[in-house]
Amino acid sequence: MSYWLLKSEPDVFSIDDLKKQKTTLWDGVRNYQARNFLRAMEVGDLAFFYHSSTEPPGIVGLCRVLETQIADPSQFDPKSPYLDPRSSVENPHWWTVRVGFVEKFRQPLTLNLLRKHFSPDELILLRRGNRLSVMPVAAEVAEKIIALRAFR
Numbered sequence: 001m002s003y004w005l006l007k008s009e010p011d012v013f014s015i016d017d018l019k020k021q022k023t024t025l026w027d028g029v030r031n032y033q034a035r036n037f038l039r040a041m042e043v044g045d046l047a048f049f050y051h052s053s054t055e056p057p058g059i060v061g062l063c064r065v066l067e068t069q070i071a072d073p074s075q076f077d078p079k080s081p082y083l084d085p086r087s088s089v090e091n092p093h094w095w096t097v098r099v100g101f102v103e104k105f106r107q108p109l110t111l112n113l114l115r116k117h118f119s120p121d122e123l124i125l126l127r128r129g130n131r132l133s134v135m136p137v138a139a140e141v142a143e144k145i146i147a148l149r150a151f152r
Contacts, residue, residue, distance in 0.1 A: 003142035004037065004047040005125055006063070006099070007133040015049045015061040015104050023066060023100045026134075027074045028082045030094065034134040041065045041097050048137065048145060050125070051108065058108035059145065067098035105149045117148065 006026060008014065018024055029035055041047075045065040051057055071092035074082035087093045111125075120126040124135045137145070 002040075002042065002045045003137040003139060004041060004045060004065075005050055005059070005135050005137050006047045007050045007052045009053040010051045011054075014051065015101075018049065018061075018063060018099070018101045019104055021101075023098055025070065025073070025096050025098055027072045027096045028080075029072070029096065029133055030082060030084075031132060031134075034132050035094055037132075037134045037136060038097055039069065039095050040136075041068050043068055046102070046142070047099060048142075052133075056108065056110040056112065058110035058113070059105065059149075060108045061104040062102040062146075063099040064102050065097050066100045070096050070098065072096040107149075109145065109148055113148070114145075117144065 013024070026038065029038060043065055047063050047065065048059045049061040049063050051060050072094040074080040075084040075087040075092060075094045076089065077083055084093055114123060115126060118126060118141060120128065122141050123137065124130055124132065
């Protein structure tokens, strides 16, 4: 099993939205590196759900990858801000996964808390200038994050 971190702005889609819906497509990703990370995901992988552009930003829960290698339908939708006219059903450029709710943390693991426990080399999220919305998390780091949530 691999671990990932998925960022979302809570006013766009929050952990509470996922809890209510139970599953969702993680669509609208338009960065090639993040897209490649989505393509590397496997069914059963765990992802940390991170609220960005909020105060305080932080990891607020867990979700599980339920389905992979899905062509992102938003790339074909003329009403979507994520429309990509270069994509076609026969040759999609953007891919996504379906994730399912696992857990909402009692307390967020804030960005400041994460900085106290991890270096930028350990956790990509902490690297200066990083703006990726999808990123891998090393297993040993993931285990420490999961342990941190137990103490909050």
